[in-house]
Amino acid sequence: MTLLQSEQLTMRFGGLVAVNAVDLALEPGMIASLIGPNGAGKTTFFNMLTGIYVPTSGRLTFQGQDITGLLPHRLTELGIVRTFQNIRLFSNMTVLENVLVGRHCRLKTNLVGTLLRPPAVRQEEAEARQAALSMLEYVGLGTDRANEFAKNLPYGDQRRLEIARALASNPRLLLLDEPTAGMNPNETADLTRFIYRIRDELDLTVLLIEHDMKVVMGISDRVSVMEYGAKIAEGTPDEVRANPQVIAAYLGKEDAPTVGTEATGAEAIGSPAEATGTAAGEQTASLNHRPNPQHISSDRGSDE
Secondary structure: OOOEEEEEEEEEEOOEEEEEEEEEEEOOOOEEEEEOOOOOOHHHHHHHHOOOOOOOEEEEEEOOEEOOOOOHHHHHHHOEEEOOOOOOOOOOOEHHHHHHHHHHHHOOOOHHHHHHOOHHHHHHHHHHHHHHHHHHHHOOOOHHHOOOEHHHOOHHHHHHHHHHHHHOOOOOEEEEEOOOOOOOHHHHHHHHHHHHHHHHHHOOEEEEEOOEHHHHHHHOOEEEEEEOOEEEEEEOHHHHHOOHHHHHHHHOOOOOOOOOOOOOOHHHOOOHHHHHOOHHHHHHOEOOOOOOHHHOOOOOOOOO
């Protein structure tokens, strides 16, 4: 059974079509990636999946239930959670309090219980606190930093805290928006292993937006590619790496090698050359921008 499915999902902002009739299906337990040049519509697509934007048209289903247009808190209750491209922690709250925010949707206490605080409410709060502390241990932050302000954590640890807050809600689907952005190679490798771990140990499905092609091609069961709001390719990492449309989207049609020649252009998108640190890999490891500016529309708002 398909866990999440989008059918002809479209988002318009006035005359700008940010996402154009995108179909996507996620199977339980898979790690899928959504890639594309800046401005392709990836984050807008995420925002529709998580209720921040209501689609202009199209349909979203989760575990067979129509969730089109549901509010973010309702989607969280159903099991869809996310992190953000730019870290969005409660910076003046403690590390523990941030994780407790994620746990809130699983609490049953109502307003009366909050005011009167009977034994059942106090027990539920104690259990939530213990669950949050356990989550801090699980993600590698430890409990000794639970009372630190979130803003005082190093960048990589703030990323982990954001993931801990998402995991605290016991999700079925975790959406990660550029989780390795700003990380050094060691931090990136650690987080990649952690994504595998949470998928396997917590029985999660993961969908991520990522610009680091080594991460995408190394971790993904399936890769979907967007350009100018439309999905232009989908398949296994090897299939996507060799797709002429994908190569053209990143390198520009004038620069894309001819398919069938000695240099197919696949090395530009997560090839083994990157892993060995050769010149070709170093030049193309991060494909955040198209090198040819004529392929970038000046009136396109950047949503990434």
